[in-house]
Amino acid sequence: MISNELKELIINEDCNAYFDEPMRLHTSFRIGGNTDCFCEVNTQQALKNIIAACKKENTRYFVIGLGSNLLVSDDGIDGVVLKLGGDFEEIKLLNDDTIFCGAGISLAKMCLFAKNKSLGGAEFSWGIPGSVGGAVYMNAGAYGGEIKDIVISSTYLDEDGNIGVFNGDEHEFSYRHSVYSDKKLTILDVTVRLTPKSKNDIFYLMQDTMDKRKKKQPLNRPSAGSVFKRPDGYFAAALIEECGLKGVSVGDAQVSEKHSGFIVNNGKASAKDVRQLIDMVKTVVKEKTGVELECEVRFVE
Numbered sequence: 450m451i452s453n454e455l456k457e458l459i460i461n462e463d464c465n466a467y468f469d470e471p472m473r474l475h476t477s478f479r480i481g482g483n484t485d486c487f488c489e490v491n492t493q494q495a496l497k498n499i500i501a502a503c504k505k506e507n508t509r510y511f512v513i514g515l516g517s518n519l520l521v522s523d524d525g526i527d528g529v530v531l532k533l534g535g536d537f538e539e540i541k542l543l544n545d546d547t548i549f550c551g552a553g554i555s556l557a558k559m560c561l562f563a564k565n566k567s568l569g570g571a572e573f574s575w576g577i578p579g580s581v582g583g584a585v586y587m588n589a590g591a592y593g594g595e596i597k598d599i600v601i602s603s604t605y606l607d608e609d610g611n612i613g614v615f616n617g618d619e620h621e622f623s624y625r626h627s628v629y630s631d632k633k634l635t636i637l638d639v640t641v642r643l644t645p646k647s648k649n650d651i652f653y654l655m656q657d658t659m660d661k662r663k664k665k666q667p668l669n670r671p672s673a674g675s676v677f678k679r680p681d682g683y684f685a686a687a688l689i690e691e692c693g694l695k696g697v698s699v700g701d702a703q704v705s706e707k708h709s710g711f712i713v714n715n716g717k718a719s720a721k722d723v724r725q726l727i728d729m730v731k732t733v734v735k736e737k738t739g740v741e742l743e744c745e746v747r748f749v750e
């Protein structure tokens with residue numbers, strides 16, 4: 450529950466607010482109960498004001514990107530869910546090889562913008578269905594590239610309304626982790642440096658990346674991508690398959706027949722189904738191979 454005062458404030462800010470909103474409409478898994486308020490914020494000032502009001506009232510807020518790496522509880526999310534829209538979807542060329550991206554824009558838009566400016570280096574991210582902010586938070590990566598390879602700086606807002614900047618190594622990027630993974634900071638924008646390259650070469654690399662995805666991944670079913678991180682020296686999908694878990698299901702949640710690293714929602718899967726399936730997979734894989742699988746998907750309760 451959020452107070453009427455907070456509700457009033459949110460309604461009067463530059464944002465689109467939806468109260469008692471099903472989170473399944475905002476996650477790629479198509480799973481998740483209601484949140485008290487789902488709020489697409491359009492300006493930095495509105496974001497600051499809403500966060501300050503949440504803090505003052507001791508109401509929880511949670512910033513999401515495009516919801517493509519989340520398993521939201523069936524009970525939903527208490528408090529306010531903030532999504533960055535409006536001004537946070539700006540993208541522009543800063544100089545010959547540097548692009549400023551609002552944290553709310555999709556990686557797809559960033560890739561297309563880069564291609565149109567004949568700048569290469571972002572092609573690896575073509576097909577990752579997240580936002581630039583979410584990609585930096587997670588250090589998203591694929592096919593030999595990671596967001597860490599192109600990010601030079603990012604701007605954030607802390608809980609007290611202060612703006613800060615991380616440059617280069619300050620991001621502490623590692624596999625599916627960044628400095629943001631351990632802190633309550635909202636990423637506002639990200640600057641990436643790319644390399645001049647012909648539009649043709651960029652296009653064909655993007656196409657090749659997408660072809661690989663289509664061949665290997667169950668893109669016709671809701672999911673959150675690879676559920677597990679790659680364990681050192683192994684591939685999670687291969688271990689899961691080796692343990693005979695391909696296609697195993699709990700309710701409508703199923704270990705994908707196409708890619709065992711994915712869990713798909715075959716219709717009405719609940720978060721509880723997915724959690725049970727994840728626990729089962731982890732237990733069997735540990736028993737049979739000795740390898741401890743760690744989740745890449747983030748649980749939000």
Ligand SMILES: Cc1cc2nc3c(=O)[nH]c(=O)nc-3n(C[C@H](O)[C@H](O)[C@H](O)COP(=O)(O)OP(=O)(O)OC[C@H]3O[C@@H](n4cnc5c(N)ncnc54)[C@H](O)[C@@H]3O)c2cc1C
Pocket residue numbers: 477511512513514515516517518519533552553576577578579580581582583584585586587588589590591629634635636637666668672673674675747
């Ligand atoms: C079909 C499919 C394929 C995928 N393939 C890949 C892949 O190849 N490689 C890969 O790495 N991932 C992959 N993913 C997972 C996912 O797309 C990435 O993790 C992506 O980076 C998540 O971005 P998002 O905007 O959706 O973030 P969300 O899922 O919305 O959020 C993820 C985390 O980031 C935080 N966050 C998001 N935005 C901000 C912000 N502005 N400020 C502060 N915190 C923020 C959230 O609080 C949350 O903790 C795939 C997912 C799907 C469904």
